Each structure stands twice: as C-alpha cells, then as structure tokens.
Amino acid sequence: MSVTLDLSRMAPSSSKEGADAPKPLINLSGLTRPQMVAALAESGVVEHGKAKMRATQIFRWVHHRGITDFAQMSDVAKETRARLADQFTIARPEVVERQVSKDGTRKWLIRMAPGIEVETVYIPSVGRVGALCVSSQVGCTLNCSFCHTGTQALVRNLTAAEIVAQVQIAKDDLGEWPSDKDDRLLSNIVFMGMGEPLYNMGQVADAIEIISDNEGIAISRRRITVSTSGVVPQLEALGEKTQAMLAISLHATNDALRDVLVPLNKKYPLEQLMAGIRAYPGLSNARRVTFEYVMLKGVNDSPDEARALVKLIKGIPAKVNLIPFNPWPGTDYQCSDWAAIETFAAILNRAGYSSPIRTPRGRDILAACGQLKSESEKVRASAMRKLSMAAMAGVLDEDEDEAAA
Numbered sequence: 564m565s566v567t568l569d570l571s572r573m574a575p576s577s578s579k580e581g582a583d584a585p586k587p588l589i590n591l592s593g594l595t596r597p598q599m600v601a602a603l604a605e606s607g608v609v610e611h612g613k614a615k616m617r618a619t620q621i622f623r624w625v626h627h628r629g630i631t632d633f634a635q636m637s638d639v640a641k642e643t644r645a646r647l648a649d650q651f652t653i654a655r656p657e658v659v660e661r662q663v664s665k666d667g668t669r670k671w672l673i674r675m676a677p678g679i680e681v682e683t684v685y686i687p688s689v690g691r692v693g694a695l696c697v698s699s700q701v702g703c704t705l706n707c708s709f710c711h712t713g714t715q716a717l718v719r720n721l722t723a724a725e726i727v728a729q730v731q732i733a734k735d736d737l738g739e740w741p742s743d744k745d746d747r748l749l750s751n752i753v754f755m756g757m758g759e760p761l762y763n764m765g766q767v768a769d770a771i772e773i774i775s776d777n778e779g780i781a782i783s784r785r786r787i788t789v790s791t792s793g794v795v796p797q798l799e800a801l802g803e804k805t806q807a808m809l810a811i812s813l814h815a816t817n818d819a820l821r822d823v824l825v826p827l828n829k830k831y832p833l834e835q836l837m838a839g840i841r842a843y844p845g846l847s848n849a850r851r852v853t854f855e856y857v858m859l860k861g862v863n864d865s866p867d868e869a870r871a872l873v874k875l876i877k878g879i880p881a882k883v884n885l886i887p888f889n890p891w892p893g894t895d896y897q898c899s900d901w902a903a904i905e906t907f908a909a910i911l912n913r914a915g916y917s918s919p920i921r922t923p924r925g926r927d928i929l930a931a932c933g934q935l936k937s938e939s940e941k942v943r944a945s946a947m948r949k950l951s952m953a954a955m956a957g958v959l960d961e962d963e964d965e966a967a968a
C-alpha cells in the first residue's frame with residue numbers, strides 16, 4: 564500500500580534554513596496504523612518485515628497507554644527508542660489554559676503552534692457518559708451570520724495529529740488511560756468546535772480512524788458525530804470514509820432565509836442538501852441524522868417554521884437539536900424566548916421527532932472565557948462560540964445513544 568505523508572503533520576521545524584537544517588519530526592499521534600507502518604518502514608529504524616508488528620506496538624503505547632515519551636516504551640530496545648526519537652515525536656501540544664465548571668464541564672485552550680490556538684470542551688452526562696467537542700480548523704471560511712467564528716478568517720486547517728491531540732489532552736486530564744479503563748468518562752466525540760470539518764476532510768477522516776481504532780482510544784464510530792453546514796459534495800465521502808454519525812446545521816426551512824443564515828446554502832440549496840442527506844451512507848433508525856437548529860428570536864422560531872421543518876425532514880430517520888442562540892458582541896440576533904422554543908419543540912415531538920433542548924452547561928467557566936478576548940483574536944472567536952459548544956451537547960440523546968450501542 565502506498566501512503567503519502569502529508570508535510571502538514573510535521574512538528575514545527577527548526578528555524579534553521581537550508582540543507583543543514585534538521586529534518587522536522589513526524590508526529591506519530593497523527594498517523595493511522597497503516598500510515599504508521601509505512602512511516603516506520605521508510606524511516607529505516609524498523610526492518611520492513613517488522614514494521615507492522617512494531618507499528619501496532621507503538622500505536623498501543625501512544626493511544627492505549629497515552630504515553631508522551633519514547634523512553635516509556637519498556638518493551639522497545641533502548642537503542643530503537645533513541646532512533647525513533649531522532650525522527651519522530653509523540654509529545655502533546657501545550658495546554659495554555661484549563662478551566663473546570665461547577666457542573667463538571669471542562670475546557671482547554673490548546674496552543675498547537677505559535678498563534679494557532681483552539682478550544683476543546685468536555686461536557687459530562689452527554690451520550691453514554693460524556694462528549695468532547697473538538698475543533699477541525701482555526702477560524703472558518705464560511706460566514707454564517709449568527710456565528711462568531713464566521714467573522715474570523717480561516718487561519719488554517721488542523722492536522723490529524725492536532726485533532727487527535729485534543730482527545731489525548733482531554734484523556735490526560737480526565738485520567739482516562741489506559742483506554743480500556745472501566746467507567747470511562749469520555750464516551751463520545753462531536754466535531755462541533757471551530758471550523759467546517761468537511762473542508763478538512765482528509766485530516767478529519769484520519770483523526771476518526773485513529774480515535775476509533777480498537778488498538779487505541781477505541782471510541783466507536785457510531786459515537787463520533789461530524790457536524791457540517793452542508794458541504795453536499797462531501798457527504799457521501801464522509802459517510803464512506805468515516806462511518807461517523809452526521810449532524811447538519813440546518814437553521815432554516817426555506818432557501819431565502821437559509822441563504823442569509825448559512826450563506827453556503829446559495830451554493831448547495833435545500834433541495835440538494837436534503838437529497839444528499841437522504842443518500843448518506845448507513846442512514847437508518849439506529850443511525851439517525853441530527854438536524855441542528857439555532858433558535859433565533861423572530862427569525863426562524865415560529866410555529867409555522869416548526870411545521871415546515873417537520874415537512875422538510877419527512878421520511879428521514881432524524882432527530883432535531885434545538886440550540887438556544889448564544890449572542891456575541893456586535894450581533895443583531897437574539898435568542899428566542901423560552902416559551903417559543905418549547906412550543907417549537909412540542910410541534911416536533913408531536914410529529915414523532917426527538918428534539919432535546921439542552922440547558923447550556925459550564926456557564927461559570929464559559930463566562931470567564933470572555934477574559935481571554937483581549938489576549939488573542941483567535942481565542943476571542945473561539946471563546947464566543949461558548950454556549951453553542953455546550954448547547955450542542957443536545958445533539959446526543961442519551962437513551963437513543965444507548966439503544967444504538
């Protein structure tokens with residue numbers, strides 16, 4: 564099998580330029596097992612015939628035991644460990660800030676590289692036990708009018724190693740190593756942090772392969788949800804490559820309004836989007852699509868729109884996640900009144916759709932997020948997505964998730 568190693572996985576290189584500059588270290592945490600086999604064989608550190616066996620051994624150390632230093636690989640010869648460390652790294656990026664809410668929500672601000680900071684949030688009591696909300700990009704190229712990330716230009720795609728690092732850091736902090744430990748707190752992953760995952764498909768798919776690998780973190784693909792604003796041409800590939808659960812940021816039931824809220828709709832209007840969803844590989848009653856619907860006062864929250872939503876998604880195995888809008892400075896939108904949200908939910912429920920509305924969690928630490936604003940533009944955008952990250956917890960219905968398991 565031929566495997567291409569993406570240079571963007573590389574750890575930050577030395578500032579030295581030219582032929583003498585040391586080769587950048589390859590971050591093994593971002594390689595799927597087949598990629599690791601190829602990388603080890605190419606490195607010359609491991610004999611070709613033994614690369615597969617060694618890769619599984621190393622993969623288990625990194626993703627099952629959670630180690631961050633080759634020296635801890637007690638069943639690998641000392642000389643091999645030293646040679647591995649010459650070409651590879653398994654170090655974590657730096658956690659710049661960690662916050663824990665009274666309700667158990669945890670948040671980490673992670674510096675992937677100078678100026679590249681992302682936020683990852685762990686929300687307890689979601690899914691089987693708890694969900695981790697990960698980012699796929701720093702910033703976003705799309706400009707959804709209600710989303711603060713949308714006001715920030717794309718800084719860059721995250722690499723598979725940087726996506727996996729968000730999970731590893733959460734597991735470090737939750738004491739979740741080894742990965743088969745009983746009573747795991749981290750049961751689900753949702754790609755609902757910053758960025759549009761389907762514009763970073765290759766790295767997101769690799770990260771999902773690594774996170775779900777049974778030799779490592781072993782979070783089942785049906786417990787991994789990818790949220791998209793509707794990049795229709797990538798839906799099939801997402802389903803086929805990742806077998807992940809699908810969440811769609813719908814937010815409107817007609818093109819005129821969706822064009823304003825989610826401008827990508829101009830490129831892929833509702834008719835195309837709904838057809839793409841209906842064709843999503845593996846869609847069934849046990850693997851339903853989640854429609855995310857942000858509740859915007861006087862914009863998309865009327866009973867008529869609830870009825871239009873029921874009509875639009877008719878026949879699709881689905882649940883609806885009503886997200887209370889999280890306002891940010893400068894936005895003209897407001898969150899719907901609670902009564903309007905309840906009326907909306909009741910119409911969906913009567914039509915047979917589960918539509919949880921979750922009280923946002925971690926308010927205390929998320930409020931503190933605001934303090935990060937002045938320090939970094941990147942952090943500001945990320946911090947402002949606070950309630951949506953917590954509210955998106957509603958994407959996972961605990962009972963159904965159990966039933967699907």
Ligand code: SAH
Nearest residue numbers: 710755758759790791792812855888889951
């Ligand atoms: N880009 C992807 C995934 C990240 S956004 C997407 O759009 O699906 C994750 C969810 O948070 C999306 O449903 C998005 O619409 C929602 N969201 C963004 N800003 C929000 C806000 N201010 N209040 C509530 N939800 C928001």
Ligand code: SF4
Nearest residue numbers: 703705707710713792
């Ligand atoms: Fe990007 Fe999603 Fe925000 Fe839209 S809602 S701007 S796609 S992060």
